[in-house]
Amino acid sequence: xxxxxxxxxKFISELGNLFKVEVIRHQPDDQITILVDRNDLPExxxxxxxxxxxxxxxxxxxxxxxxxxxxxxYYVLSMEGNKMEEGDELPPEEKCWITVKALIPxxxxxxxxxALKVPAAVWYEREARDMMGLVAEGLPDQRRLALADDFPxxxxxxxxxxxxxxxxxxPYDLDKEPEYDFLYPEGEGVMDVPLGPTHITSDExxxxxxxxxxETIIDADYKLFYVHRGIEKxxxxxxxxxxxxxIAERICGICGFAHAVSCIESSENVTGLDVPLRARAIRTxxxxxxxxxxxxxxxxxxxxxxxxxxxxxxxxxxxxxTMEMAQVLTGxxxxxxxxxxxxxxxxxxxxxRREMLKYMAKVEADFKxxxxxIIDSPNFLKRLKGVGVLNKKIARDFSPVGPNVRGAGFxxxxxxxxxxxxxxxxxxxxxxYNDGDVLSRVLVRAGEVFESISIIRQCLELLPAGPVMVKKxxxxxxxxxxxxxxxPRGEDIHWTMHGNAxxxxxxxxxxxxxxxxxxLRFQFRGNSVADAPLIVGSLDPCYSCSERVTVVDxxxxxxxxxxxxxxxxxxxxxxxxPLKN
Amino acid sequence: xxxxxxxxxxxMVTRNFPVVPYEVTEGFRGKPEYSYEKCLGxxxxxxxxxxxxxxxxxxEERGLSVWKIDYNRCIFCGRCDEVCPTEAISLSKQYVMxxxxxxxxxxxxxxxxxxxxxxxxxxYSTERLYNYVYNKLISAGWDSATIDEKAKHLxxxxxxRREQAINNYVNQMTKRG
Numbered sequence: 001x002x003x004x005x006x007x008x009x010k011f012i013s014e015l016g017n018l019f020k021v022e023v024i025r026h027q028p029d030d031q032i033t034i035l036v037d038r039n040d041l042p043e044x045x046x047x048x049x050x051x052x053x054x055x056x057x058x059x060x061x062x063x064x065x066x067x068x069x070x071x072x073x074y075y076v077l078s079m080e081g082n083k084m085e086e087g088d089e090l091p092p093e094e095k096c097w098i099t100v101k102a103l104i105p106x107x108x109x110x111x112x113x114x115a116l117k118v119p120a121a122v123w124y125e126r127e128a129r130d131m132m133g134l135v136a137e138g139l140p141d142q143r144r145l146a147l148a149d150d151f152p153x154x155x156x157x158x159x160x161x162x163x164x165x166x167x168x169x170x171p172y173d174l175d176k177e178p179e180y181d182f183l184y185p186e187g188e189g190v191m192d193v194p195l196g197p198t199h200i201t202s203d204e205x206x207x208x209x210x211x212x213x214x215e216t217i218i219d220a221d222y223k224l225f226y227v228h229r230g231i232e233k234x235x236x237x238x239x240x241x242x243x244x245x246x247i248a249e250r251i252c253g254i255c256g257f258a259h260a261v262s263c264i265e266s267s268e269n270v271t272g273l274d275v276p277l278r279a280r281a282i283r284t285x286x287x288x289x290x291x292x293x294x295x296x297x298x299x300x301x302x303x304x305x306x307x308x309x310x311x312x313x314x315x316x317x318x319x320x321x322t323m324e325m326a327q328v329l330t331g332x333x334x335x336x337x338x339x340x341x342x343x344x345x346x347x348x349x350x351x352x353r354r355e356m357l358k359y360m361a362k363v364e365a366d367f368k369x370x371x372x373x374i375i376d377s378p379n380f381l382k383r384l385k386g387v388g389v390l391n392k393k394i395a396r397d398f399s400p401v402g403p404n405v406r407g408a409g410f411x412x413x414x415x416x417x418x419x420x421x422x423x424x425x426x427x428x429x430x431x432x433y434n435d436g437d438v439l440s441r442v443l444v445r446a447g448e449v450f451e452s453i454s455i456i457r458q459c460l461e462l463l464p465a466g467p468v469m470v471k472k473x474x475x476x477x478x479x480x481x482x483x484x485x486x487x488p489r490g491e492d493i494h495w496t497m498h499g500n501a502x503x504x505x506x507x508x509x510x511x512x513x514x515x516x517x518x519x520l521r522f523q524f525r526g527n528s529v530a531d532a533p534l535i536v537g538s539l540d541p542c543y544s545c546s547e548r549v550t551v552v553d554x555x556x557x558x559x560x561x562x563x564x565x566x567x568x569x570x571x572x573x574x575x576x577x578p579l580k581n
Numbered sequence: 582x583x584x585x586x587x588x589x590x591x592x593m594v595t596r597n598f599p600v601v602p603y604e605v606t607e608g609f610r611g612k613p614e615y616s617y618e619k620c621l622g623x624x625x626x627x628x629x630x631x632x633x634x635x636x637x638x639x640x641e642e643r644g645l646s647v648w649k650i651d652y653n654r655c656i657f658c659g660r661c662d663e664v665c666p667t668e669a670i671s672l673s674k675q676y677v678m679x680x681x682x683x684x685x686x687x688x689x690x691x692x693x694x695x696x697x698x699x700x701x702x703x704x705y706s707t708e709r710l711y712n713y714v715y716n717k718l719i720s721a722g723w724d725s726a727t728i729d730e731k732a733k734h735l736x737x738x739x740x741x742r743r744e745q746a747i748n749n750y751v752n753q754m755t756k757r758g
Contacts, residue, residue, distance in 0.1 A: 242629075242631070243631040246631035246632065246656060246658060247631070308584070310588060311584050313588075314587060314588055317594055320594070327605065327606050327609060328608075331606075331608045331610035331659075332657060336657075336658070337658035366587075369583075369587050370587050373583035373584030373587050376584075377584075
């Protein structure tokens with residue numbers, strides 16, 4: 001592999017004038033790690049974020065006591081430019097990833113909160129406190145994020161010496177379960193509408209509390225992580241790189257392949273493994289197939305929530321073809337079990353290639369017609385327009401990803417900003433809409449469906465010859481890097497520190513929706529209760545999250561439970577409000 | 582109303598599933614079928630299985646090696662198919678896992694006789710694996726003296742083999758020394 005110039009030197013030298021910065025590089029050419037003092041952390045991240053055009057992609061807290069006696073936090077910033085206006089972005093050769101590392105002594109696990117300067121870090125710092133016991137001094141929100149309310153205090157699961165895992169806890173008395181401390185707004189006649197908590201089969205159940213004045217939502221708060229599975233802990237020191245891909249796929253039911261690619265590429269990136277071009281192209285095809293069926297599902301669901309069930313079922317009819325296409329491609333109806341370190345496990349034959357092209361033509365024609373039918377309906381447009389608006393400034397503060405941020409006028413797309421796999425060789429557009437409402441998000445998704453079809457076509461036509469797998473290289477112990485992928489819902493980042501014995505020391509998974517949740521609160525404000533499921537849905541998490549609803553009248557201390565069906569009916573018909581009587 | 586016109590274009594696409602089976606494509610990854618006759622009990626599949634669906638355990642009391650697959654855990658990745666030396670396990674096109682809610686359908690077991698080590702008399706491998714390797718040696722076309730020489734190593738467990746190798750080496754060195 002030819003060595004290219006290390007990107008991002010400009011930022012580092014500019015930073016060096018302001019702070020004491022030490023560059024430690026463990027990663028490939030587009031990823032730089034800098035070590036700063038923990039007291040400089042907020043200022044450094046703030047400078048990179050706002051002054052140099054960075055976006056917070058992930059933050060990983062790590063237990064490095066066996067390496068250097070300290071804990072560490074890593075803030076990963078994607079340097080792409082502010083993007084507040086068109087053209088306000090960095091040139092492609094300057095776009096890179098900068099990881100800011102700070103060591104935190106084990107005897108004093110405290111660091112100044114970055115979230116005060118950069119709001120996007122709120123959730124990450126709350127999670128770091130739950131999982132590692134690293135306290136962000138001055139963090140505005142001190143509640144638990146990932147751990148359950150009744151989890152024993154003082155046990156930090158991701159510390160290496162957290163507990164003896166053979167120990168079994170006594171069954172917990174459910175009556176004694178502490179209440180989650182929701183943020184209550186103050187004011188006269190404010191109602192409290194909880195949405196949720198969970199549907200056990202969905203992947204992202206959440207409990208939403210909507211605070212309403214009449215029918216209008218004035219604020220919202222939510223608690224998620226009801227089904228935290230501890231996959232990160234499971235992988236540590238136990239799974240080898242051949243098994244990692246299969247567990248990473250199980251993170252999500254829709255964008256599983258994106259997680260697998262992200263996880264595997266984080267280990268490939270660190271060794272600089274030269275994955276064959278054919279394997280890269282096949283990965284790209286699989287990723288786009290996944291995007292196709294995810295977006296078709298979401299557009300269908302958006303129509304269902306506005307009462308257009310016919311359109312929903314027609315979308316599913318089209319989606320079925322993409323599932324069958326995945327079956328031709330991978331042997332399963334989802335693009336699972338395809339990827340290993342060093343390439344992909346299955347080649348595309350010429351017959352399969354032609355069959356896929358046939359599917360593509362059919363999907364494109366059908367989708368065009370079906371989309372026309374959906375967009376044509378004035379009811380649909382009326383329900384979606386101006387609902388759940390993501391303000392541009394708030395978007396800049398919270399680093400949302402995917403169609404959510406592209407609907408708000410930012411052309412943030414990992415495929416475009418940091419081309420991975422085969423996206424360098426492919427010509428595609430990034431659909432961007434400026435209104436920031438639910439309609440924009442639907443239109444972004446619709447645009448991306450056509451782009452995906454075009455990308456798959458290009459890949460199939462230009463499919464390079466050659467092997468699909470190379471032997472994996474030795475991973476240097478305690479090196480780290482990130483793997484990045486644009487999943488259907490946005491950017492997926494896996495930060496991995498490799499341990500000895502060719503296994504993972506710490507694996508930090510950041511799924512796309514994680515970055516979209518914190519700004520959701522602002523998207524709720526000012527909308528009607530009937531639109532709440534639509535707004536949550538437009539982020540593309542799981543719909544069954546809002547299974548049932550409890551209404552609490554703050555003044556009368558009365559509680560009423562509304563079934564999901566009723567709320568759904570209300571969302572569709574907008575008659576007979578379940579809030580009445 | 583355009584959507585209705587689109588919907589009308591195609592006749593019913595819903596399949597009458599249990600009556601009319603769903604046709605899968607070529608290369609579909611379905612239920613891994615186990616062939617007891619071909620299995621050697623080498624355990625390569627159990628090592629490769631990422632979700633621990635396949636297990637191979639020694640039953641010392643009965644002198645058997647118990648091979649077991651639990652389809653509840655299977656993710657149909659086909660890693661077992663890739664590593665099996667005798668194609669004893671291979672992916673089929675079957676996707677119906679159990680019939681009439683019978684949980685028994687979800688596990689398949691195979692029991693193979695274990696072989697004792699020629700030196701320490703502990704169980705170390707299956708008879709089948711021994712025979713398989715022995716036959717491979719014969720099919721390589723060596724003369725019987727070479728085969729006997731090579732097969733000597735087969736009859737001992739890894740621990741004893743290691744010990745013998747060290748002893749041989751030490752003997753050689755002391756003789757020379």
